[in-house]
Amino acid sequence: MSGYQLYCFAQSGNAYRAALMLNLIGADWKPVWYDFFGTAPQRTPEFRDSINEMGEAPVLIDGARKLSQSGVILTYLARKSGMFLPHGEDQELESLRWIIFDNQKLNGFLGPYRFLKNFAPTPGDPAVMGFMKSRFDASLAIVNKRLEKSPFLVGDKPTIADISLTGYLFYPAEEFGFDIGEQHPAIGNWKTRIQALPGWAHPYDIMPGYPFGTQGYRNKPA
Numbered sequence: 001m002s003g004y005q006l007y008c009f010a011q012s013g014n015a016y017r018a019a020l021m022l023n024l025i026g027a028d029w030k031p032v033w034y035d036f037f038g039t040a041p042q043r044t045p046e047f048r049d050s051i052n053e054m055g056e057a058p059v060l061i062d063g064a065r066k067l068s069q070s071g072v073i074l075t076y077l078a079r080k081s082g083m084f085l086p087h088g089e090d091q092e093l094e095s096l097r098w099i100i101f102d103n104q105k106l107n108g109f110l111g112p113y114r115f116l117k118n119f120a121p122t123p124g125d126p127a128v129m130g131f132m133k134s135r136f137d138a139s140l141a142i143v144n145k146r147l148e149k150s151p152f153l154v155g156d157k158p159t160i161a162d163i164s165l166t167g168y169l170f171y172p173a174e175e176f177g178f179d180i181g182e183q184h185p186a187i188g189n190w191k192t193r194i195q196a197l198p199g200w201a202h203p204y205d206i207m208p209g210y211p212f213g214t215q216g217y218r219n220k221p222a
């Protein structure tokens with residue numbers, strides 16, 4: 001049996017953070033796919049009682065321990081592996097500051113925007129889409145400015161703040177209608193640095209669910 005199990009699906013940038021971290025630390029892990037867009041088990045009382053009361057992906061299973069919230073999962077895996085840890089109180093607080101900002105203001109808007117544009121049964125209302133785009137455009141500019149000053153969010157080395165930021169940033173440009181790295185060059189350069197880390201993989205290659213509606217992988221047999 002594999003060491004870790006991760007409840008995830010290919011379209012989830014929130015789950016990608018955890019899947020990528022598992023790959024980057026060289027962990028022994030297996031995805032547990034669930035039909036988020038179809039039968040939606042996350043809405044059932046059974047899922048909420050036994051897997052995650054918040055009804056969300058990702059969920060990391062490590063023996064008897066079940067963890068949700070990607071920021072918590074990243075913290076746990078960093079402490080266990082000793083990798084991507086921020087060092088000292090200042091870095092820890094700084095890392096947490098960017099993780100919360102990203103969860104709320106950047107990937108927190110990119111995810112629902114992409115969902116409404118690509119996967120929702122009814123396309124998003126243009127006013128809602130416009131509002132969300134204005135919010136994440138402003139946040140992308142803030143992160144871009146930060147990354148003009150340092151190679152990673154918290155200094156010279158990648159930390160869990162960077163892994164958290166990956167969320168939706170590696171999904172295809174067509175799914176957003178614009179190229180994040182082209183519009184924000186410091187983010188584009190940061191993406192190149194992240195892609196160079198040993199163990200980096202694209203979300204559609206490490207989480208099942210590609211193409212949409214299947215349990216496959218993009219470049220790997222299911």
Ligand SMILES: N[C@@H](CCC(=O)N[C@@H](CS)C(=O)NCC(=O)O)C(=O)O
Pocket residue numbers: 011012013014015042055056057058068069070071103111
């Ligand atoms: N802040 C959470 C967000 C998790 C999240 O919203 N996951 C989505 C899938 S991408 C979900 O499960 N949504 C179900 C729902 O909101 O009902 C994290 O980083 O783990």
